[in-house]
Amino acid sequence: xxxxxxxxxxxxxxxxxxxxxxxxxxxxxxxxxxxxxxxxxxxxxxxxxxxxxxxxxxxxxxxxxxxxxxxxxxxxxxxxx
Numbered sequence: 001x002x003x004x005x006x007x008x009x010x011x012x013x014x015x016x017x018x019x020x021x022x023x024x025x026x027x028x029x030x031x032x033x034x035x036x037x038x039x040x041x042x043x044x045x046x047x048x049x050x051x052x053x054x055x056x057x058x059x060x061x062x063x064x065x066x067x068x069x070x071x072x073x074x075x076x077x078x079x080x081x
Contacts, residue, residue: 002072002076005072006069006072009069013037015027015034016030016033016034041066044066044070045063045066048066048074051074051077
């Protein structure tokens with residue numbers, strides 16, 4: 001189920017990028033949705049930064065994945081702790 005939601009996030013981001021280059025009906029709505037997702041995930045990043053910092057590997061990887069996927073990325077990490 002996680003992978004399905006991650007795929008949905010990626011589809012929204014891809015559709016927003018495509019709509020910026022080749023406008024299609026509803027492109028503006030998709031772009032606002034993508035911006036809203038990233039803004040929401042940025043707020044989650046503030047909450048989950050402690051969990052993300054404790055994971056092995058570069059911090060930028062955890063930050064990027066949290067901005068893209070939010071709870072889908074950091075919640076499993078928090079459960080492992």
